[in-house]
Amino acid sequence: MLSPTTVSPSAAVAPSILLVDDEQAILDGLRRQLRKKFTVHTALSGAAALELLETEPVAVVVSDMRMPEMDGATFLSKVRVQHPDMVRILLTGQADTQSAIAAVNEGSIYRFLTKPCPPEVIVDELTSAVELNRLVTAEKELLATTLSRTVDALAATLSLAQPVAFARALRVSTTATELAEALELDEPWEVHITSQLALLGAVALPAEVHAKLDAGRPLDEDERAMVDRVPQLSRDLVAAVPRLEGVAEAIGWQTARFDGVGSRVGVPSGEDLPLAARILKVALDFDRGMSQQRSVQRTIAVLRADAGAYDPAVLDALARAHDSGGPGVVPQDVSIGELAPGMLVFDDVVTETGLLLVGRGTEVTSSLVERLENFAAQGRIAGTVRVTGGAGS
Numbered sequence: 001m002l003s004p005t006t007v008s009p010s011a012a013v014a015p016s017i018l019l020v021d022d023e024q025a026i027l028d029g030l031r032r033q034l035r036k037k038f039t040v041h042t043a044l045s046g047a048a049a050l051e052l053l054e055t056e057p058v059a060v061v062v063s064d065m066r067m068p069e070m071d072g073a074t075f076l077s078k079v080r081v082q083h084p085d086m087v088r089i090l091l092t093g094q095a096d097t098q099s100a101i102a103a104v105n106e107g108s109i110y111r112f113l114t115k116p117c118p119p120e121v122i123v124d125e126l127t128s129a130v131e132l133n134r135l136v137t138a139e140k141e142l143l144a145t146t147l148s149r150t151v152d153a154l155a156a157t158l159s160l161a162q163p164v165a166f167a168r169a170l171r172v173s174t175t176a177t178e179l180a181e182a183l184e185l186d187e188p189w190e191v192h193i194t195s196q197l198a199l200l201g202a203v204a205l206p207a208e209v210h211a212k213l214d215a216g217r218p219l220d221e222d223e224r225a226m227v228d229r230v231p232q233l234s235r236d237l238v239a240a241v242p243r244l245e246g247v248a249e250a251i252g253w254q255t256a257r258f259d260g261v262g263s264r265v266g267v268p269s270g271e272d273l274p275l276a277a278r279i280l281k282v283a284l285d286f287d288r289g290m291s292q293q294r295s296v297q298r299t300i301a302v303l304r305a306d307a308g309a310y311d312p313a314v315l316d317a318l319a320r321a322h323d324s325g326g327p328g329v330v331p332q333d334v335s336i337g338e339l340a341p342g343m344l345v346f347d348d349v350v351t352e353t354g355l356l357l358v359g360r361g362t363e364v365t366s367s368l369v370e371r372l373e374n375f376a377a378q379g380r381i382a383g384t385v386r387v388t389g390g391a392g393s
Helices: 024-034 046-053 072-082 094-107 119-161 163-182 189-197 200-204 207-215 221-228 230-239 245-252 275-293 296-305 312-322 366-377
Strands: 016-020 039-043 060-064 087-092 111-114 332-335 356-358 384-388
Touching: 016 024, 016 046, 024 039, 024 119, 039 046, 046 060, 046 072, 060 072, 060 119, 072 087, 087 119, 111 119, 119 163, 119 189, 119 200, 163 189, 163 200, 163 207, 163 275, 163 312, 163 356, 189 230, 189 245, 189 275, 200 230, 207 221, 207 275, 221 230, 230 245, 245 275, 275 296, 275 312, 296 312, 356 366
Parallel strands: 016 039, 016 060, 060 087, 087 111
Antiparallel strands: 332 384
């Protein structure tokens, strides 16, 4: 059962905190001490507090250690899983010190404070915890805005320099995003950015090599060597962007096998491989397989036949994301005038002279339709485009 929420006069700007204790008198005392500086919420149990947190975001959670049914350490470990950005503080008596130290070490609890705790100490600690929460939140906002714009600019550069590679990057990114969703990742941003930039180094490949890769045709020895250098070149380009060090590392290991077979000394394997790298390898190899046989079921079967190369959990996620037991995606030919945003181009769109305009896998946009209409009006392309995602597919 939740006790009444106390809102300070400056609730509009005061940081929001949650106090959890099974004794109402202790909660009332803490609330009186803290309400002038914080917006204070209270709960009489860990279960009630978790229920409150579903609808009431707070910056800091303070919990007593000794509570019936769910102790403070257990409660805060649940908070860590469900609300990782909330800063966690444990209040404990002298007899619980060793348990509190273990909770801090094992559960990433920010602080533990012994009772009775002087008011000025708890206010100072809460102020520091609120600032930590602000910094974590600001970091995520930076990743969501500044870095996303940087990534978009780099991807746009790839689209201008190598439209075939850009189309492939879009397909790979779509698959990686589907995998992140199927794996129910809490923060899929790193997977998304990794897949967007994994082929950035492909700007160095000649157009004929891109054409072979896109069609699934074999490469000669020199061409294979050029393609093999793409992951490291992509990694080096991305590593120059601040805060993308982890992304660059995952990109550099995009060809590493999960079982480590054939890997150089120092290349991680298994769970030591960054999850983004494991997802990226599946997404890239799935796209490569689709370029050769255009069948979801057969491509997934080929990947499963070499299961040691891939994280089994990611392969299972691929099957779930594409419902490999059901019917495949059926493309349809539509006139350019029937194209609608959200459709996906199934086959490359090229001019009569062989110039690639749109790579397969590109999402249809209003500006893309207008561009195709202009080329069709000049008689430079056919009047239909093969797509998926329409009403009939």
